[in-house]
Amino acid sequence: MTTQPQLEPSGVKPHQELISGPYLRNAWYVAAWSDDVADGGLVARTVMDQPIVLYRRADGAVAAIEDRCPHRFAPLSMGKIVGGDRIRCAYHGLEFDGSGACVRNPHGSKTIPPRLRVKSYPVVEKHKAVWIWMGAAPADEAKVPDFAVLDNVPEIFTTKRDSITIRANYQLIIDNLLDLSHTSYLHEGILGNADTVESEITVEQDGDDVVVGRHATNSAPPGMFAQFWPNHPPRVDKFTRMRWMAPSTLRLVTGICQMGAAPESGTGYTAVHMLTPENARSTLYHFTAVRFGVMTNDDRLNRDLQEKIAQMRRFAFAEQDAPVIEAQQRVIEAAPAPLDPIILAVDVGPVRYKRILDRMLQAEAARG
Numbered sequence: 001m002t003t004q005p006q007l008e009p010s011g012v013k014p015h016q017e018l019i020s021g022p023y024l025r026n027a028w029y030v031a032a033w034s035d036d037v038a039d040g041g042l043v044a045r046t047v048m049d050q051p052i053v054l055y056r057r058a059d060g061a062v063a064a065i066e067d068r069c070p071h072r073f074a075p076l077s078m079g080k081i082v083g084g085d086r087i088r089c090a091y092h093g094l095e096f097d098g099s100g101a102c103v104r105n106p107h108g109s110k111t112i113p114p115r116l117r118v119k120s121y122p123v124v125e126k127h128k129a130v131w132i133w134m135g136a137a138p139a140d141e142a143k144v145p146d147f148a149v150l151d152n153v154p155e156i157f158t159t160k161r162d163s164i165t166i167r168a169n170y171q172l173i174i175d176n177l178l179d180l181s182h183t184s185y186l187h188e189g190i191l192g193n194a195d196t197v198e199s200e201i202t203v204e205q206d207g208d209d210v211v212v213g214r215h216a217t218n219s220a221p222p223g224m225f226a227q228f229w230p231n232h233p234p235r236v237d238k239f240t241r242m243r244w245m246a247p248s249t250l251r252l253v254t255g256i257c258q259m260g261a262a263p264e265s266g267t268g269y270t271a272v273h274m275l276t277p278e279n280a281r282s283t284l285y286h287f288t289a290v291r292f293g294v295m296t297n298d299d300r301l302n303r304d305l306q307e308k309i310a311q312m313r314r315f316a317f318a319e320q321d322a323p324v325i326e327a328q329q330r331v332i333e334a335a336p337a338p339l340d341p342i343i344l345a346v347d348v349g350p351v352r353y354k355r356i357l358d359r360m361l362q363a364e365a366a367r368g
């Protein structure tokens with residue numbers, strides 16, 4: 001159902017939760033890109049305050065176990081893989097398998113008391129990413145958010161699978177992504193411009209997904225998109241369609257097309273945004289993009305664009321979004337009392353997702 005946006009009371013009081021959680025635990029989060037977990041490597045992560053080490057077992061499957069040796073608490077990620085399947089702690093040599101069990105104690109009688117183990121977490125590899133399940137409910141692979149756009153696509157049309165850390169609560173980043181009016185200001189010239197401020201906004205709810213559209217007609221093409229279209233007309237329509245999938249992944253279809261034409265006829269990319277809370281004040285942000293409506297078969301040009309899109313998006317997120325969002329976090333934390341944001345017409349999407357997420361958080365808390 002498509003609804004015209006209307007001002008709604010926010011019902012959103014950011015404050016305590018931007019400092020202390022909570023997180024939706026019974027859900028999949030991206031722990032790493034699959035490429036990041038190479039054979040023989042140990043990848044340290046923090047997910048929802050839990051230290052985790054990822055590695056590939058001998059059978060190629062990724063294991064995720066607690067990154068804290070139960071002996072003297074050295075991070076297991078400082079150790080090394082031995083025997084194909086086990087991590088040996090760097091400090092005193094205890095060895096743990098992918099289930100978290102200690103399988104070798106080289107000291108004394110060599111006995112292994114039952115408490116000598118670490119937690120392990122369900123992991124699935126899908127859409128070129130390693131997904132981790134942090135909750136107590138059974139992990140359901142069918143609940144991995146749909147990023148099939150990343151499957152079976154030529155690498156030349158996919159930008160680098162990249163990541164950054166933003167020192168802010170993941171919900172501030174969802175707010176950022178569901179209100180792309182900021183592209184006209186924070187990313188002026190590359191992702192938006194003065195013409196794209198005036199946009200028709202639509203908000204749809206599709207099950208528990210929220211889809212926010214922004215359509216700006218009669219715009220100069222923003223710099224990034226102009227490069228996709230050799231000899232583009234001076235005025236085009238600029239479209240964005242951002243889908244939030246609970247709890248914190250988003251998929252954006254954006255680009256430019258002839259004025260009045262269907263967006264699918266244009267050129268642009270599907271952008272992938274995957275947010276993983278490290279803790280209440282820090283978020284690991286994985287991103288990539290897949291082009292559509294490619295207008296040339298020139299490999300050299302397409303490779304050049306592949307590189308440019310990757311660099312431009314990293315610049316936009318790390319150098320333009322992150323400083324503002326991190327400053328927001330600091331300002332909110334420093335406020336002497338909880339703050340209640342003034343809600344504008346552009347905030348319908350952020351308000352809508354927050355209600356759904358809050359409902360899910362409450363349901364999870366009620367289940368205990």
Ligand code: FES
Pocket residue numbers: 069070071072073074089090091092093094
């Ligand atoms: S801290 Fe790991 S074996 Fe001692």
Ligand SMILES: [Fe+2]
Pocket residue numbers: 176182183186187316317321
């Ligand atoms: Fe942005």
